[in-house]
Amino acid sequence: MIDLFRSESVVVRSMPTKDVSRWIVTFDNYGIGHGFDRPGFGQEFLRQSGVSALHVMGCQEDWYQYPEMAEAMAAARAATVGADRVMTYGSSMGGYAAIRFADAVRAHAVLALSPQYSIDPQKMPSETRWLQDSHRITWLPEVDGRIICRARPVVVFDPLEDGHQVTRIQRDIDIRQVALPYVSHPATTYLAETGLLKPLVLQALSGDFEHIAFGREARRRRGAxxxxxxxxxxxxxxxxxxxxxxxxxxxxxxxxxxxxxxxxxxxxxxxxxxxxxxxxxxxxxxxxxxxxxxxxxxxxxxxxxxxRFDEARPYAREAVEALSHQAHLHAWEGALLQRLGEAREAVEAVERAIALDPRPQYFQLLETYRDDAEANALSQRNGAVRVPRMLARLSTAIRGVRKA
Known part of the structure; x- marks a missing residue:
């Protein structure tokens, strides 16, 4: 295992097997982990399958918007010179990268599972699943611009979840699509459960993949x-x-x-x-x-x-502490605290959400919670106990900002 390229943002890690005539270049999916002290996407699966791999690993969920990606891909391209077959491969965020960096590594094939065209709100305003990240990331035109891809990617996806993204990809390039309704996002989980993931990867790599027959078989296995x-x-x-x-x-x-x-x-x-x-x-x-x-x-x-609000509170705190970088969870915890009559703590929770993601919905919640906190303080001074107001409205608001 050798790092062919390494910066603060991205690593290209080589894991060759005995057969170096075929290479798969993988890209991380969302949530695989931060930093580089971890396995690459599909690392153990590819090793056991005897397939040489380059694992491209980003430092966090940035959709590979790093200025040094050209240099990183040059290192990947140099490592596979002379190979009979090179394929880029990824799921979700990794599928986005597999399509967009295929030409940079001179890939013969591309396998993208539930990919995005982009999550930039300017390009895909209908995409709301990663809003916090989409507003945080600086989108680079050399990475996130119009797709150019000489290979014809194999794209497996759930049209109910990712149809809008795949449709946008098709406006730029030709693809071989396998649409599987109700397999959710990403399709990887369904493919693994039904035993289809390994043959899909190996057939796409070899060039023997028949997307119509594969789609028929994938649909046949749904009932099991x-x-x-x-x-x-x-x-x-x-x-x-x-x-x-x-x-x-x-x-x-x-x-x-x-x-x-x-x-x-x-x-x-x-x-x-x-x-x-x-x-x-x-x-x-x-x-x-x-x-x-x-x-x-x-x-x-x-x-x-x-x-059972009191019972829920410690578990909510535990979840938020584990995923403290996700703004919507702080707002979610704030709704629970508001229900418990802890208006000041609810205000603090929403302030944490705003610090991570200053979207308008959070400011609206903050205004409501502050009004309740002030009214509660006044009621207590007058010797009264006040029940938090507008709970139904708050529940509706929180559902609107919860991450899909």
Missing amino acids: SSFYLSNLAMRQPAHRRGLALDLAQRAVKIGPSSPLASLALARLLSAEGRHDDAIKRLEGIVTSTKRAPVYLISYVDALVAAG
Whole structure:
């Protein structure tokens, strides 16, 4: 393992195998981790498959908007000179990079799972999933401009989640698309569960990939996927709640150890008012995942839905501390504190959100919370106890700023 290029922002790490005639250049997905003391995207999978790899690793979730990317890609290109096949590969943010840097490494093939065209609000105003990052990042025209790609990328995605992004990619370049509704974002999880990820990667690398046949087979396997069924359950409208619960229960039977399948069922149980069942199931998920923050958040939401605000508070704090860089979670915690009548603490939580992401919705919440804090202080001086107002409105506002 050798670092071919390293700066404060990006590393290109070489992990060759015995076969150096084929190389895959990978790019990190969102949330894979900060810094460089970690595996690259797909590192162990590619090593076990006997495929030589270059792992391009960004220092954080910046969509590779680094001025030194040209130099980094030059190092990657030099390392694969003479190879029979070079493929760029990534999921989500990594899929964005796999398409955009394919020409820079002279790739013969591209595999992009659930990619973005861009998350720059000026280019993709409909994209709201990474708003905090999209406003933080300085978008470089040499990276985030019009796509030029000589290879014809293979793009696997859920059109309900990423159709707008893929449509925009197609305006710039020709692609081979495999659209799989209800596999969610990223499609990687579904492909791995159904045993399709490895053949997809190897066939795309070899040049033997047939996207129409692959799409047919991927759709055929949906009924045996707990991930697919749980996503399909969560997509059902309110008047099909019975069908949603049935689908979620089937998902859990197929994948009894899958926290994602169990989570979907818990959320639906909570929406049905079956709070004890939902909370019990979420307690099991939190334990089995060693208190992973994403599941703590859902556990707090279920406790709040059950009116168990005091119980929810320490778990909310734990989740926020684990993901303190995410502004929407500070606003989320502020809503809980407001419900508990702790207006001053709610103000402080929203101020933390604004420090990370000064969006208008947070300022609106801050104004409301400050009004309540001042009114509470006045009521206490007058010997009265005041219940926080506008809770329904606040709940609606928080749902609007929660990250998708």
